[in-house]
Amino acid sequence: MADAIGTIGVILAGGRSSRMGGNEKAFLALTDRPMIQVALDRLTKQTDTVIINANGDQERMKFLGVPVQRDIFGGFAGPLAGVHAGMQWVRHNQPLVSHICTIAADTPFFPADLAARLEDNLKTADTIVLAASNGYRHPVFGLWPVSLIEDLAAFLQSGQTGKVMAFVKQQDWTEAEFDNLNANGNSIDPFFNINTPEELELARQLQEQINIDE
Numbered sequence: 001m002a003d004a005i006g007t008i009g010v011i012l013a014g015g016r017s018s019r020m021g022g023n024e025k026a027f028l029a030l031t032d033r034p035m036i037q038v039a040l041d042r043l044t045k046q047t048d049t050v051i052i053n054a055n056g057d058q059e060r061m062k063f064l065g066v067p068v069q070r071d072i073f074g075g076f077a078g079p080l081a082g083v084h085a086g087m088q089w090v091r092h093n094q095p096l097v098s099h100i101c102t103i104a105a106d107t108p109f110f111p112a113d114l115a116a117r118l119e120d121n122l123k124t125a126d127t128i129v130l131a132a133s134n135g136y137r138h139p140v141f142g143l144w145p146v147s148l149i150e151d152l153a154a155f156l157q158s159g160q161t162g163k164v165m166a167f168v169k170q171q172d173w174t175e176a177e178f179d180n181l182n183a184n185g186n187s188i189d190p191f192f193n194i195n196t197p198e199e200l201e202l203a204r205q206l207q208e209q210i211n212i213d214e
Helices: 035-044 060-064 079-093 116-121 146-157 164-168 197-206
Strands: 005-010 048-052 101-104 128-133 134-144 172-177 181-183 186-188
Touching: 005 035, 005 079, 035 048, 035 060, 035 101, 048 079, 048 181, 079 101, 079 134, 079 146, 079 164, 101 116, 116 128, 116 134, 116 172, 134 146, 134 164, 146 164
Parallel strands: 005 048, 005 101, 128 172
Antiparallel strands: 101 134, 128 134, 181 186
16 A cells, blocks of 8 residues: 555656756666656555656657646746646546645655655645755655645746745745665765766666665
8 A cells, every 4th residue: 555645646757858968857767767667666656646747749658657747837837837737637537635746757766755754744734745855955846735726826827937935935834854865885865866967877876776666
């Protein structure tokens, strides 16, 4: 049984991958699988259902075998548009579900207990819970009440698309702190994300020391 009952996982894969020379990060191989598959396998163990937020040709995601939801707000409106898209999918397909748990597709070492730990830090049903580590907040990794969908839509319509924390600070919110991972004696932030070819190569080296299938 999944750890986070009543929560749907949403993999945010709508970025432009501008620092990867135009290659879509989600499909770059980390191990024997593309990053998006690694993220899906890891999140599937934590939530009841997983969907992917991605724009463009939806057929390219078909091999993953899970629903794909594009942004409702166009123009690469940032991660908040992906959060909204996830909420919209829940409203239309599983309206009894109260929360979504969002992750980034380019962060393969995110905590194996992310969803459960975020749920543990809920203060009320309408609280947003964001992940944090090493004194930094990671707004893409969060537990979001679907009840905020109208507020989020109004915020996005106002043009404040890229300002995740500006929206969050209008709501009831809190943080959940996560410890670093041990990679052969080295301390690695679990929210290390891949933006450049150099970071991809580092991640490939790290994955040999970190069990990403736990």
